Amino acid sequence: MARAVGAPPVHVLGTGTALPGEPVGNDRLAHRLGLPSAWVETFIGTRTRHFAVDLDSGRVRWTLEDLCTDAADRALADAGAEPSEVAFIVLATATPDALMPTTAALLADRLGIEGAAAYQLQSGCSGAVQAFAVARALLAVSPSGLGLVVGGDVCSKHLDLGQDFHELPPGALVNYVLFGDGAGAAVVSGAPRGGARALLTHLEHRAAGFGVPPGQRVEWFGAADLRSGDGRRPAVTEDYKAVEHRVPVLARQLLDALLTAAGWRPETVDYLLPPQLSGRMTERITSELGQGFEWEPVSCVAETGNNGNALVFFQLDRLLPRLAPTQRALALAVESSKWIRAGFTVEAPQEASDA
Incomplete structure (x- = not known):
C-alpha cells in the first residue's frame, strides 16, 4: 500500500x-x-x-x-x-x-x-x-x-x-x-533497520481548546501537602462532565484529520487505538467511532487504570504482536487539561509489506 x-x-x-x-x-x-x-x-x-x-x-x-x-x-x-x-x-x-x-x-x-x-x-x-x-x-x-x-x-x-x-x-x-x-x-x-516492528507515519498534535476552560488541573503540590499558598486548594480538579462531552467530539475530529493526512479510506484500517480515559468512556468512544467499520480496538485502561503518559505505550505493546504485513492502525489521544488532540497512523514495516 x-x-x-x-x-x-x-x-x-x-x-x-x-x-x-x-x-x-x-x-x-x-x-x-x-x-x-x-x-x-x-x-x-x-x-x-x-x-x-x-x-x-x-x-x-x-x-x-x-x-x-x-x-x-x-x-x-x-x-x-x-x-x-x-x-x-x-x-x-x-x-x-x-x-x-x-x-x-x-x-x-x-x-x-x-x-x-x-x-x-x-x-x-x-x-x-x-x-x-x-x-x-x-x-x-x-x-x-x-x-x-x-x-x-x-x-x-x-x-x-x-x-x-x-x-x-x-x-x-x-x-x-x-x-x-x-x-x-x-x-x-529514523531509517529502515532490520527488526522494525512498525512505522509511525502521520503524527497529529494540536491544541483544540481555544477559549474553552481547562477540563483538568493538577497542582505542583500533592494532595497531602498543606503548602498550597491559598488555603486547602485541591491538588487535582477535573470537570468530568466536560470530559464526557468534549473528548468524543475531539476524538472524531482527530480521526478524520489522520485519515485525511494519510489518504486512507476508513475501511482500510484494521486497528483502532482509542483515547484511554476510563473503561466505560473508552468503550463508548470506541463504539461511536467504529460504527459501520470492522476496526479491532486495542485498549488497556480497564486493566491498567488511567496512567496518563504511559497509556499509548501500553496500547502499542498490545498492537505490535498483532500487526501483520499491510495492516494499518489509528492511534488517538485526547488531553483534557487544555484540550489537546494528538495521534498518529501506524503501518507495518515496508520490508514486511514487500514480502
Whole structure:
C-alpha cells in the first residue's frame, strides 16, 4: 500500500512497559475507600489499576524513575539494542519525581547512557504523541541513530489516603478509582533497520481548546501537602462532565484529520487505538467511532487504570504482536487539561509489506 508523501516515518524497533505491584481490583479499592464496589464498576468501568504506593501505609514503593527504567530496559531488550546505541531520550510525564533533576536525566544515568541528550516534556495524556513528534524531529537530523521515547506517571502521589472518603463528592472520588501508575517506552530510529516492528507515519498534535476552560488541573503540590499558598486548594480538579462531552467530539475530529493526512479510506484500517480515559468512556468512544467499520480496538485502561503518559505505550505493546504485513492502525489521544488532540497512523514495516 502506498503511503502519502510527508515527513519521514518513525521506525519503532521495540517497546516495553512497567506496572508497579499487583493489580488492585474494585473490591479491594472500594473496601479501602469505604465505598460500594458496584459504584466503581458502574460509574467508571475500570476493573483494575496499579499503584506505586502501598494503599494501607501510604509508603512509596516505586518512583517514576524506577518504572521508566524498567520499561526502557524491556524496550531495549525487545529491540535487541544496547543502551550505548541510544543518542537521545525524550520522556513525557505530568508527575515527575522532582522539579530538578529531571527524571529523563536520572533515567539516562540509571541505564548507563553517557553523553545522550535528555529531554523531558511536561504533558498529560497526549504526551506520548508529543514525545514521538520530538523524536521524529531529532531523527530527521540523524536518521540512523537510535532514540528512546518514554512516557509514565505516578498519579498516586496526589492521593490523600488519610482522609474520610465518605465526605468527598463524586467528582473528587473519581480520581481515586480512575487513575493508576505505570510507564512505557519505545526504541525508535529514523531509517529502515532490520527488526522494525512498525512505522509511525502521520503524527497529529494540536491544541483544540481555544477559549474553552481547562477540563483538568493538577497542582505542583500533592494532595497531602498543606503548602498550597491559598488555603486547602485541591491538588487535582477535573470537570468530568466536560470530559464526557468534549473528548468524543475531539476524538472524531482527530480521526478524520489522520485519515485525511494519510489518504486512507476508513475501511482500510484494521486497528483502532482509542483515547484511554476510563473503561466505560473508552468503550463508548470506541463504539461511536467504529460504527459501520470492522476496526479491532486495542485498549488497556480497564486493566491498567488511567496512567496518563504511559497509556499509548501500553496500547502499542498490545498492537505490535498483532500487526501483520499491510495492516494499518489509528492511534488517538485526547488531553483534557487544555484540550489537546494528538495521534498518529501506524503501518507495518515496508520490508514486511514487500514480502
